[in-house]
Amino acid sequence: MSSPLAEELSARIRRMGTITFREWMEAALYHPTLGYYNRTDLKRWGREGDYRTSPERTDLFAATFARHFVRLYEQLDRPGEFTIVEVGGGDGHFAAGVLETIEKLSPSVFDVTRYVCVELSPDARSRTAERLLKFNGQVEFAKLTELLPIEAGIIVSNELLDAFPVHRVTSVDGELKELFVTVNDDGDFAWLAAELSTQKLHEFCRNEIPPLVDGQIIEVNMAVEDWLNTIAEKLVNGYLITVDYGAEAEELYDASVRLKGTLRAFRRHEFVDEVLTTPGEHDITTSVDWTFVKNVGQRLGLVVERFQPLDKFLIEAGALQELEDRLAAASSESERSSLTATAREMILPSGMAAHFQVLVQKRRTT
Numbered sequence: 001m002s003s004p005l006a007e008e009l010s011a012r013i014r015r016m017g018t019i020t021f022r023e024w025m026e027a028a029l030y031h032p033t034l035g036y037y038n039r040t041d042l043k044r045w046g047r048e049g050d051y052r053t054s055p056e057r058t059d060l061f062a063a064t065f066a067r068h069f070v071r072l073y074e075q076l077d078r079p080g081e082f083t084i085v086e087v088g089g090g091d092g093h094f095a096a097g098v099l100e101t102i103e104k105l106s107p108s109v110f111d112v113t114r115y116v117c118v119e120l121s122p123d124a125r126s127r128t129a130e131r132l133l134k135f136n137g138q139v140e141f142a143k144l145t146e147l148l149p150i151e152a153g154i155i156v157s158n159e160l161l162d163a164f165p166v167h168r169v170t171s172v173d174g175e176l177k178e179l180f181v182t183v184n185d186d187g188d189f190a191w192l193a194a195e196l197s198t199q200k201l202h203e204f205c206r207n208e209i210p211p212l213v214d215g216q217i218i219e220v221n222m223a224v225e226d227w228l229n230t231i232a233e234k235l236v237n238g239y240l241i242t243v244d245y246g247a248e249a250e251e252l253y254d255a256s257v258r259l260k261g262t263l264r265a266f267r268r269h270e271f272v273d274e275v276l277t278t279p280g281e282h283d284i285t286t287s288v289d290w291t292f293v294k295n296v297g298q299r300l301g302l303v304v305e306r307f308q309p310l311d312k313f314l315i316e317a318g319a320l321q322e323l324e325d326r327l328a329a330a331s332s333e334s335e336r337s338s339l340t341a342t343a344r345e346m347i348l349p350s351g352m353a354a355h356f357q358v359l360v361q362k363r364r365t366t
Helices: 004-016 021-030 059-075 093-105 107-111 122-131 133-138 199-208 223-234 290-299 310-317 319-329 333-347
Strands: 082-087 113-118 139-141 153-158 167-172 175-183 189-194 217-220 237-244 264-267 283-285 303-309 357-364
Touching (some): 004 175, 004 189, 021 167, 021 283, 059 093, 059 310, 059 333, 093 113, 093 122, 107 113, 122 139, 133 139, 167 199, 199 290, 223 290, 303 310, 310 333, 319 333
Parallel strands (some): 082 153, 113 139, 153 237
Antiparallel strands (some): 264 283, 303 357
């Protein structure tokens, strides 16, 4: 129990009994002051932090998406106000890249663009506000639930769903059990299998997953459904673009591939051996069940337009043209070499983007 949050959670468990891993993970990531994403004393992003997202690795990422957004603006019949909502944007790299590119590529679209940042972390909001100062008149911050209906626009997220708190479910002698978190005699956090905690979890396991083999563990991200419900309420006409890593249900729950599930933690770009150690000190993530995301979206009127690996999406969206333009404008050979290297990392089959997927869903209620 070497972190303040560990002491707090330990005391809670000793006082009130075991808690679901979903509760434990929510506290570890989102506790108001001690959670990983809300702490102000951690360096989360970049080479010196715990992880690097695509917008931080290369400006080409956001610029390519900006090109795609301009095309979607045209498909929405050139509205008088174009709203881009980014959910969970971290420190604002993506937002800055998108706005800079739209301003350069299509000033007329830029003039009618309103960019809304939805970010729970006060630390990230502060960093984003500083980075976007020059766009002050077109940028605002809001909670997702507070948004007015979006009559024409885009809601986009990058590596968001994988950080939603999850339940963990296993099979013991042919019976489904949930993995709770307790405190053992040594004072360490430990797993405890018990009855499923909610009826909603029962229904998910009955309707959304194949039978599990004994000893198999899966993660259940039901928070996705609540999130999509809110999106469907706010998005009247436009697109939901979700970038993340995951798999279809058939592959995700295949015991021969992922017997122990996909739960993992990172610190300084390396795996943490035991997820339950020092909550609040490291990032925690799981892979997305794309089948569930698409099925829930379909029920809510979010129709799948595209679903493909991120590298292919970027190429089709104009990454190579963006690279060509930047190479032509580069002022030195070192700058051109850097651009080429980061482009390779982003779009080659062996690059990072090949492990991510992009889901584009369209909603039109009229």
